[in-house]
Amino acid sequence: MKNNILYTFILLSLVAASCRKELDDVNINPNATENAQPDYLLTAAIKNTADAYWGTTNNMNSSLLFVQQWAKVQYTEEDRFIYSNSSFTSLWSTLYSTSITGLNKVIEIGNTTNNPNYRGVALTLRSWSFLLLTDAYGDVPYSQAGKINEFITPAYDKQKDVYYGILEDLKTANSVLNPAGTAISGDIIYNGDIAKWKKFANSLRLRVALRIADREPAKAQQVLDKIKSEGGSYISANADIAQLIYQVSPQQNPVSAQFDTRDDYRISKTIVDKLFSLSDPRLPVYASKTQTATPEEYVGLPNGLTNSEASNFGFAKTSRPGAYFLTPQSPAVIFSYAELLFDRAEAAARGLTAENAADLYNQGIAASLKQFGISDALIANYTAQRAVQYDPSNYKKSIGEQKWLALFGQGLEAWAERRRLDYPELTASANTVLNGQIPVRFIYPGTEQSLNGQSYRNAVASQGTDLLTTRLWFDVK
Template sequence: MIKKLFPLLIIALLASSCNSQLDEINKNPNATETPQAPYLLTSALKQGADLYWGSESNFNSSLLFVQHWAKIQYAEPDRYDVSNSSFTSLWNTGYSTLITDLNTILNSQDNQVNSNYKGIALTLRSWVFLLLTDAYGSIPYQEAGLKITPAYNTQKEVYTGLLADLTQAQSLLATANGSVSGDVVYSGNISKWKKLVNSLRLRIALRISDKEPDLAKQAAIAATGDAAGLLAGNSDTFQFVYASSPQQNPASAWFDTRDDYRISKTMVDKLYELSDPRLPVYAQLPSDPSVGKYVGGANGLSNSDANSQGFAKTSKPGTYFLAPQSPAVIFSYSEVLFARAEAVARGYISGDAEQLYKSAITASLNQFGITDATVIANYLSQPGVKYDATNFAKSIGIQKWIAFFGQGLDAFAEWRRLDYPVLTAGPATVLDGQIPSRFFYPGTEQSLNGVSYKAAISAQGKDLLTTKLWFDAK
């Protein structure tokens, strides 16, 4: 009997030893078993700012589409000669990094984080989803982070869901609910986060205004009537302030080693036309002193024609945008005032649309360091700047386009929605005279989430740059 049991005992001991060793071997000594909310929050704010102001989502795509910037070499993106691998960072970083980390905060036990962390996380997640749907259209929303192959929601469903999410975020935020660490934007000021929530609700209300005016009006009333208020001054602007290298502004890092962008001729010409005092902020004088004036680069040129404009004879974007510490503005006070003006013009809320419009322009001028009252008054009194109540979309659209300089993704969304200013595709563009209306879905969606991808494009339209999105389909 002993002889029979002995081999079994040896095997049992070996198995036990092996399992113990495997448990230890399979532990990642560098992994964080319980991610801490403050660190996740800091990371989300930094990576979100990098994504919003970075090359792929901003100055190599959306800033070119709205003709804020232009390319002076390697001009393919400025001609819309791009593929379904051209816009992957917004999708990949948005889902795999930002939404994943923010969901980790939201799914934390209540004894690990207070509700303010969850309210901030839900606010930031809503902002990320908003960027995604504005750029691509239908996106994984309700099943995002829950399934390996999530279904897509229509853009209408996403916007409606985000309004509900932001209402929930507002209910989670209260100064009495505990302090917040890791907030490198508002330093744990919950009152400012609550203002941002309402401002995002107002932004979404206007996104849906041409398609769902009743819901838009309801959302606008709720956002502007909430006791927490909206962003109420430039000190409330939601922005990430960068530091020195290697934590500098993405545009600054790009221009440290490359020189392939200029401010767009479209923008320079408009600023000259309006004698706009923001021109010296938005642009640099060409390095060739004989030029003596600001010269924008034309959009949509061939490589040779773009190069022939002359590196020394054209204007780079202003140093305000290229300095290492330049802030990544994500939601400005100026935008809130423009939104309020439009909400009044549409009859959603009460107020003086013209005065709010003037205040919005003033806030933008102040944001860029222009504070002289006489300069501001002279600018506002120009015929080309005065508010036109018979065509509020034109007045607000043009001035909002100027104020959004550098914020490519939102400038692109608002230009598509308001249809102003009227832009013309460059002579060498490849879309038969059209300007893009959306981003391509990443190619990986076809191979890794093919069923959901096919269902989405079947409902929304072909996966083309020129397919109009729901909010833009007038």
């Protein structure tokens, strides 16, 4: 009897294995490679993440409005902070389902093919992806993210733990990246220049160290000391800028693509007024002249207008973004040399390094202006102004305002820095719906409540109510 049972079990097992084999054969796509190629995965991850970072939902329709670099001239609901729980799905879904999943595969391939440079580049990009997510939402899946075979409903890690994890990943990335090692393909940021990837990884470490500096100054100090002891270098020239340079349609810059078919946005009056007040030579780069001639030539649109108010200002008498940003090949900047210099200036001002904060601050301004082709003579005139000069008694104001100008177009990063430094001081329109407050986070996608409900509820219980006005851990007032 026992032998019959055993025989039946073996027979059923063989039949099941045969069925699985047949299903595997049936489900092979004859038009696709069965072995993932790291170069294709890397290119796709860079492109998809840059598009999400620079595109409509997470940039033009939200963070650029929050920092009052852009404003809406029609369909102004978002400029009045009217959002639903489906408004912020794009960043979450793109980075988790596409970017991080693909980069995890590149890391795996780098390990199995003994090419650590793929691993280091993918770790650097994955760290940037997680940084975008936690800066926007707060507590997010990190330690269990992208591991679909293990975690269908990943837990949310606390923001502090996400930042700490990112710092460890970036330290690992820097240690495995080897300019003399095996070459990589598919790198559409640095074209396989691993020395520049090491600079980018260290620059991100500095960015994260400052992100946590108000909460964890000792940890920030430790990170910078570690980079120094490693002999690490940062982005050191505009030629090192981490950016994706787009091509012509249909691979053009998302801003260019948006303005090909729509005309919803104008430059904010807030930033135009600031540029005018400083005689800033970036004004004709950041803004276009009005279509109908006006005495000012460049006219910013107030944020938070109703649809009828915006219509009264009109399309032709308000300024679009500058031609530089509307060009199909305009780059999606991820990390600029100017930002790096301002970060070093802040680290010095905080006493985390022995560098000269004022000198680095002035270098940061010069790097930003040179990034847009401004001449040395105009740079000298600009930095000589009293209103531009560094104020050591309020480094957050000096650096915060100039970094806000330098990060024009990089909505998510400008928004993170404005929340952290509390400058520039911005005022919400009376038409906005948050009682005079400006959003300080994205709300979680509504799909998380239905598909990952327990993890979502745990995060809300830990972090606070899932509202646009719930301050995140790094954002110390």
